[in-house]
Amino acid sequence: MIDPVLIHAASAALACVLLLGAVEKLRDPQRYVAAVAAYGILPALAGRPFAYAFVLAETLAGALLLAPSTRAGAAWLALAVLAVATAALAVNLLRGRRDIDCGCGGPASHGMGLSWWLVARNAVLACWALPALTHGAARALQGADAAAVAGLTLSAVGLYYTANHLIASHFKLQHL
Amino acid sequence: MEALVISNFLLWGVILCLVLAILALSRQIGVLYERVAPMGALTMDKGPAVGEPAPRFELPDLLGRRVAIGAGGAQSQLLFFLSPTCPVCKKLLPILKSVAGTESRWLRIVLASDGEMPEHLAFYRQAGLERFPYVLSAELGMKFQISKLPYAVLIDETGALRAKGLVNSREQLESLFTAKELGVASVQDFLAGGAMDEMRVSREENGNALAG
Numbered sequence: 398m399i400d401p402v403l404i405h406a407a408s409a410a411l412a413c414v415l416l417l418g419a420v421e422k423l424r425d426p427q428r429y430v431a432a433v434a435a436y437g438i439l440p441a442l443a444g445r446p447f448a449y450a451f452v453l454a455e456t457l458a459g460a461l462l463l464a465p466s467t468r469a470g471a472a473w474l475a476l477a478v479l480a481v482a483t484a485a486l487a488v489n490l491l492r493g494r495r496d497i498d499c500g501c502g503g504p505a506s507h508g509m510g511l512s513w514w515l516v517a518r519n520a521v522l523a524c525w526a527l528p529a530l531t532h533g534a535a536r537a538l539q540g541a542d543a544a545a546v547a548g549l550t551l552s553a554v555g556l557y558y559t560a561n562h563l564i565a566s567h568f569k570l571q572h573l
Numbered sequence: 574m575e576a577l578v579i580s581n582f583l584l585w586g587v588i589l590c591l592v593l594a595i596l597a598l599s600r601q602i603g604v605l606y607e608r609v610a611p612m613g614a615l616t617m618d619k620g621p622a623v624g625e626p627a628p629r630f631e632l633p634d635l636l637g638r639r640v641a642i643g644a645g646g647a648q649s650q651l652l653f654f655l656s657p658t659c660p661v662c663k664k665l666l667p668i669l670k671s672v673a674g675t676e677s678r679w680l681r682i683v684l685a686s687d688g689e690m691p692e693h694l695a696f697y698r699q700a701g702l703e704r705f706p707y708v709l710s711a712e713l714g715m716k717f718q719i720s721k722l723p724y725a726v727l728i729d730e731t732g733a734l735r736a737k738g739l740v741n742s743r744e745q746l747e748s749l750f751t752a753k754e755l756g757v758a759s760v761q762d763f764l765a766g767g768a769m770d771e772m773r774v775s776r777e778e779n780g781n782a783l784a785g
Contacts, residue, residue: 541578548585555592562599569606 401534402542406549408462411475411525413554415459418501419452432500436485454478462529472529479526483519486511501561509565518560525553620718620737627726627734628716634706635694640683642713645732649753651682652726654719657696661741662723666700668743673704676750687711727753 422429426448433448434441455478461471489497495510538546621627627643634640642652653669655662673682684707686693697707717726717737726737727749736752738745 541581544578544582544585548588551589552592555589555596559592559596559599562596562603566599566603566606569603 398533398535399528399531401536401538402545402549404468404528404531404534405538405542405546406553407525407528408468408472409546409550410553410557411472411522412459412462413550414522414525414557415455415462415475415478417554419455419459422452422455422500428498429500432498435497436489436500437494438485438488451478451481468529472526475526476523479519479523483516483523486515486519490516510568512564512568514564514567518557518564522557619720620716621734623734623736625734626732627728629732630708630710630713630716632708632710632713634708635690635697638706640706640708642683642708643728643732645728645730647730648681649679649730649735650728651680651749652685652713652717652728653682654685654714654717654722654724654726656686656688656722657692659722663700665723665740665742665746666702668746670704672743672746680750683708685710685713687714725749729753 429452430445430448433439433451434444439447454474458471458474458478461467462475486499489495490511490513495512497510499509499511499515501509501515629644630642631644632640632642642650653665655665669682673680682705684702684705686707687709690709693707693709697703717724721739723740724738725740725746727735729735736749738749740746740749
C-alpha cells in the first residue's frame, strides 16, 4: 500500500518523459534511425523497423500510464522500454564506444555521447514506474492533493531535463 | 487547515520556479562550454620552432618602403598576420595600436598578409594603420606556415624566434611577450612544466563538481 499522491505523480512524470522523448525522436526521424544503426547491435535491415517499434512502445507506455485502469500494464511496458535502451547503452559502453550519438532526443542531446551517467539516469526513471505496480492506494485522493501531484510531476520532469543538460555538459567538459 | 493548504500551494509554486531556474542555469553551462576560448596564444606545432633563427626576408611594404624581417637589430619585431576579411583581426587592431604605444621601447610591429594590393591598401588607410609597415607576401606566410588568422610571431633582437601563436585577445597577445620574458615557448609549454599539476587538479575538481 502506497500513498496515491506518489502513484499519480510518479506515473504522470514517467508518462511525460516517455511522450516527450517519443516526440523528440519523431521530430528528426532520420537522425534517430541513424543513431539506432550507430549502436551497432542490430543487423542493418532490422534497424529501421526496430526504431519505429521502439517509439511506438514508448508512446503507448506513456499514454497508457495516464489512465488508472491501464496503469499497471503500461508500467511494465515502460520498464521493458527502459531496459532495452539501457541494455543497448551498457553494451556499447562496455565495448568502449562512447563517441556515438546517444539518440536520446531532447535539447541537450546534440553531440552528446554515451556515459554511465545515462545508465544511472535510466535506473532512476525505472524507479518511477514502481509505484504504479503496487496494489491499490493507501487512501483516497482529496482536492488538496492536486498541488502535490502537479508539483511533484513538474519538478520531476524539470529535474530530468536538468540531469540531461548536466550529463551533456559533463561530456563536453571531458572533450574540451 | 486552510492556511496549511494555501502555504502548500505557494511552496509548490516556489519549488517549480526554482526547478526552472536550475534548468536554465544548466542549459547555460552547456552553451558556455561550447564557447570557451583557450586562455593563451595557441601554438600550432608547425613552421620554424621557437628558439631557432627566424627566416629572413626583405620585402617592400604597401607604401614602397623596404622592411627587413628576421634580421634582428635594436628592437624586437612582432609579425602580425591578418586579413581585411577576418573579423577577429579587426577587433585586435585597436589593441595592436595600444600595444605599439606601450611597448614602443623594445618592440616594432609589422603587419603581414597576402592578396591583392588595392584591397589591402584601402583597408590600410581605412583602419588608420599608417604607423605600421604592412607587407604583402604569400611566401612569408608559407615560410612561417600560417594556417589560421590572426597569428602573431615574436622575433627578438638577435633574429631568433621567441614566441608565436594564434591570438584572439589582448591577453593572448601579451602572453607572447610574457613567453619571451620567461624564456618559454608558449603557454602550453609553461603549463607542461610545474604549473601543469596545479591546473590539472583544478580542472578535475571542476569536472567532479559538474558530475555531482
